[in-house]
Amino acid sequence: MWRLASAACAELSAPVAVLNVPALSFNAGSLLRRAGGKPIRVASKSIRSKDVLRAVLAQEGYAGILAFTLPEALWLAADDALTDVVVAYPTADTHALRALAADPQACSRVTLMVDSAEQLDWMAATLADAPPGAPIRLALDLDASWRPQVGGRDVGHIGVRRSPLRSGADAISMTLDIASRKLGNRPLFQLVGLMAYEAQIAGLQDTPRTGNPVADLAKSTILKQIQRSSMAEVIERRSNVVAAVENIVDLEFVNGGGTGSLELTTQDPSVTELAAGSGLFGPTLFDGYSRFSPAHAVGFAAQVVRRPTPDIVTVLGGGWIASGPAGADRSPVPVYPPGLTMVGTEGAGEVQTPLRGAAAAQLRIGDKVWFRHAKSGEVCEHVDELVLLDGGKIVGGALTYRGEGKAFV
Ligand SMILES: Cc1ncc(COP(=O)(O)O)c(C=O)c1O
Structure with a gap:
């Protein structure tokens, strides 16, 4: 592949980056097979090319974008081919939030991620003098890290530090808070989704290759055990939290997983869609997974x-x-x-x-x-x-x- 790439690009100045189209389509098919029939929302931070996003989303099985900032989401959602954009990380961009609120089409296409009353306060204050418009679509980010317990007490934290929301009670309290926020007499927000990304499974290689086979085997054995236990815990907790929230509102989507966990996350009955991006390009950090090997695209x-x-x-x-x-x-x-x-x-x-x-x-x-x-x-x-x-x-x-x-x- 690289020899052919080098020959094809012989006349081009460097630096130059290439995308091998057959490798991209192989990877796109492999992600779909691993997703087991659930739609894949494309993580745009792992692509950063609107042309590529459009091409991937044109394929059956891919639906919607998991964006990384609100200005990005507004830019993407102005394109009639990209009408479902969920911003996966919270925003604190005053201008972008006001631009969203002022644009009914963007309001129908863009969903923001929240995990605390503090963020809702900031949004409400930022939009306090906004003209009447459509409610802002929101999704709850549920923490999917693993906290192993001994004697009913947390004894560790394995995973990323993102959302403080962990339990059904946390999620219900946010759901009620969201419903209570008004601008004049109209609802300021509409809760439409929930996301829980198990980074310690999806984003962590379970078969690292550092060149020391004994250490690699030991590490892999421990990692696989941790990931098995964590997945079982996430599936149970995510399902319970979704059931609790759905006693109050109907959710349009429950998003979970990433490139590294598709075949595991899809087994969670509460998950309606998966997220993935990196598996399309196949970078080196995705070389060390036991369940799949992306082509180097x-x-x-x-x-x-x-x-x-x-x-x-x-x-x-x-x-x-x-x-x-x-x-x-x-x-x-x-x-x-x-x-x-x-x-x-x-x-x-x-x-x-x-x-x-x-x-x-x-x-x-x-x-x-x-x-x-x-x-x-x-x-x-x-x-x-x-x-x-x-x-x-x-x-x-x-x-x-x-x-x-x-x-x-
Ligand atoms: C919220 C969320 N979902 C999914 C993913 C998975 O993305 P990828 O498939 O590119 O690893 C990430 C990556 O960090 C993420 O932050």
Whole structure:
């Protein structure tokens, strides 16, 4: 794949990022199979290209976008092909909230995520002098982290730190609070959904490969056990919370899961739809899962500009480090030509990345070295378009958010 990509992009300047269309469709099909018949809402943070979002959503089985900011959601929802946009993370953007409230079409297409009365207070204050309009659609974010218990008491927290809502009582109190908020005599909000993302299962590789097989096996055994217990707990708690909320309001959707957990989350009867994004591009952080192996659909190239020693070449740029806890797994990985490794003292550099290995001797000034990114969507923050490849040929381009002049986080 990377050899063909390199040949196809020989005339293009670097940096250049490519999206292999057959690999994308393989991944899209694989996610659908794993979802077991439930629709997949596409996590846009893992894509960051409206062209790609549109193409994926045109396929049966994909429905709606899980966006990451309200300005992004407003921009997406202005497109008649993208009429169902749930913002997965809370917003504190005064201008965007007022713009949403003033736009009845956006109000019917965009749903905001909340998890506390403090956020409702902020929204109510921000919209206090808004002209009468449609209610703001809201969804509750239920914390899906795992808190193992001993003797009825929490003894740990495994998962992300997001929502404070955990129980049916928490969710009911938010539901009643949402219903009580008025602007004049009309309802300010409409509760339409609930989301519970089990990050400790969906976003954590269960078969890490650090190069130490004994440590990797031990870690994998423990992780799989934790994930089994956590999944059982989430399924029971999410179902109970949904049942409690549905005593008060009918929910349009209950969203759960991510690329790493589709076949598990789909077994939760309370979940009506799944979320996924990263599995479409197949970045390196999704190489270590036992249940699936995405095709490597996205890569980027940097160009050789110098040769410090016969077995080292230096490419311009390359330091496209992924977000998350800083560590080697956040670094891009050189994949073509094979056999190149980064120099420990420099890693992937801001403007220079030295690469060592036998292949260095064959590389010439101007040749491209191909990398895979650790995360899915962040690669699109570095280029204006993804070059589309099929059968070793360039078949088009997909503008990234950046290429459309957009930066949302
Ligand atoms: C709320 C939520 N749902 C789902 C996902 C899964 O996204 P992906 O499939 O890209 O890993 C994420 C990722 O962080 C998320 O924050």
